[in-house]
Amino acid sequence: MVDKSPSPSRYIEDLLAGQMRARSLAIAHRLGLFAALADRTCEVTELSNTLGVHVTGLRKLLATLETMELVGRSGDGYELTEIARHSLIGRNAQSFGEFVDFFTDQFESKPISLLLNHLRIGGPVRPATTPDQWRHYMAAMDRMAHLSADRIAQAMQLDRDQTLLDLGGGPGLYAIAACNRYPHVNATILDLDDALHFAHQNISDARLADRIRLRPGSVTDGSYGGPYDVILLSHTIHLFDERTVQRIFSACHTALGVDGRLVVRDLFTDGGRTQPALGSLVAFHMWNEGDAYSVPQTTGLLVNAGFQPPRHVQFRDEQDPEILGSLLISRKTDSTST
Numbered sequence: 149m150v151d152k153s154p155s156p157s158r159y160i161e162d163l164l165a166g167q168m169r170a171r172s173l174a175i176a177h178r179l180g181l182f183a184a185l186a187d188r189t190c191e192v193t194e195l196s197n198t199l200g201v202h203v204t205g206l207r208k209l210l211a212t213l214e215t216m217e218l219v220g221r222s223g224d225g226y227e228l229t230e231i232a233r234h235s236l237i238g239r240n241a242q243s244f245g246e247f248v249d250f251f252t253d254q255f256e257s258k259p260i261s262l263l264l265n266h267l268r269i270g271g272p273v274r275p276a277t278t279p280d281q282w283r284h285y286m287a288a289m290d291r292m293a294h295l296s297a298d299r300i301a302q303a304m305q306l307d308r309d310q311t312l313l314d315l316g317g318g319p320g321l322y323a324i325a326a327c328n329r330y331p332h333v334n335a336t337i338l339d340l341d342d343a344l345h346f347a348h349q350n351i352s353d354a355r356l357a358d359r360i361r362l363r364p365g366s367v368t369d370g371s372y373g374g375p376y377d378v379i380l381l382s383h384t385i386h387l388f389d390e391r392t393v394q395r396i397f398s399a400c401h402t403a404l405g406v407d408g409r410l411v412v413r414d415l416f417t418d419g420g421r422t423q424p425a426l427g428s429l430v431a432f433h434m435w436n437e438g439d440a441y442s443v444p445q446t447t448g449l450l451v452n453a454g455f456q457p458p459r460h461v462q463f464r465d466e467q468d469p470e471i472l473g474s475l476l477i478s479r480k481t482d483s484t485s486t
């Protein structure tokens with residue numbers, strides 16, 4: 149049998165090329181190249197005029213995109229491949245372009261020197277700060293919600309509940325999906341002011357201002373109001389260290405009514421912390437003060453805070469991106485052990 153595995157040097161070369169591929173994707177997306185080719189085949193000079201860039205550089209960029217199977221040639225022109233058409237333009241089921249901007253912001257604001265310093269001396273590593281970064285951040289969360297909010301609303305099973313708190317609710321689309329699915333539910337979204345600005349717009353577009361309340365604040369303050377029937381913590385615990393997550397879970401226990409449920413959604417890894425692989429990658433590159441928590445570790449923190457061992461609900465299917473994560477759903481026990 150012929151051994152088709154790459155040599156060690158080819159393997160390392162390919163890992164390094166991965167960074168260049170990601171940068172080509174980011175630059176083409178920022179330039180608007182995919183949008184410019186959305187419904188036409190374009191010759192290089194015409195494309196360079198549309199995008200306002202030099203032909204020489206553009207030819208090289210297009211060649212990289214061709215190797216990545218995002219554009220193809222048709223005669224003298226370039227056109228999008230099916231993958232690019234489905235994942236990088238418009239808002240169809242597989243579109244994922246918002247994540248290109250969001251990930252790119254993360255890499256630009258966290259150069260390797262900064263990550264090295266963080267490894268050596270610890271401390272915070274710049275969250276989103278500029279208005280553009282907030283817009284990209286919330287647009288990516290918005291996109292993820294379009295792929296998953298209805299499924300999460302269904303998995304939360306709020307048929308007999310009245311009140312939902314969405315902690316770190318971002319653009320508000322989980323609260324909106326829950327209120328749409330369960331007409332008897334009222335929701336509260338607690339988040340930082342910068343995020344609530346986006347939630348406010350979405351709630352007003354959905355005409356749900358009378359059922360969804362915005363509560364500016366920090367999840368680390370530990371005072372969430374209540375009592376609530378259900379608390380959702382979607383893609384938020386990964387921002388915080390383990391001690392803070394423990395305090396947040398305990399504060400959730402306090403804010404829940406009798407028999408209340410906590411639904412934690414995240415990119416949970418296995419006990420070895422390597423699967424899904426994206427979990428270990430984003431934990432190191434993006435979630436510097438937090439982590440991609442494993443299912444056993446999060447279960448331990450929930451039980452310590454006074455919750456029953458959670459059910460692990462996989463709500464995404466094989467076609468979905470890994471970043472959608474999974475859910476841990478726990479019911480409150482009567483008293484805390486912490």
Ligand SMILES: C[S@@+](CC[C@H](N)C(=O)[O-])C[C@H]1O[C@@H](n2cnc3c(N)ncnc32)[C@H](O)[C@@H]1O
Nearest residue numbers: 289316317318339340343365366367382383384
């Ligand atoms: C990764 S986003 C997830 C947003 C939303 N829950 C979702 O699943 O799409 C994390 C959210 O936590 C919010 N956040 C970060 N630090 C926070 C804090 N200290 N207090 C409250 N919210 C915070 C961010 O503003 C953002 O909306």
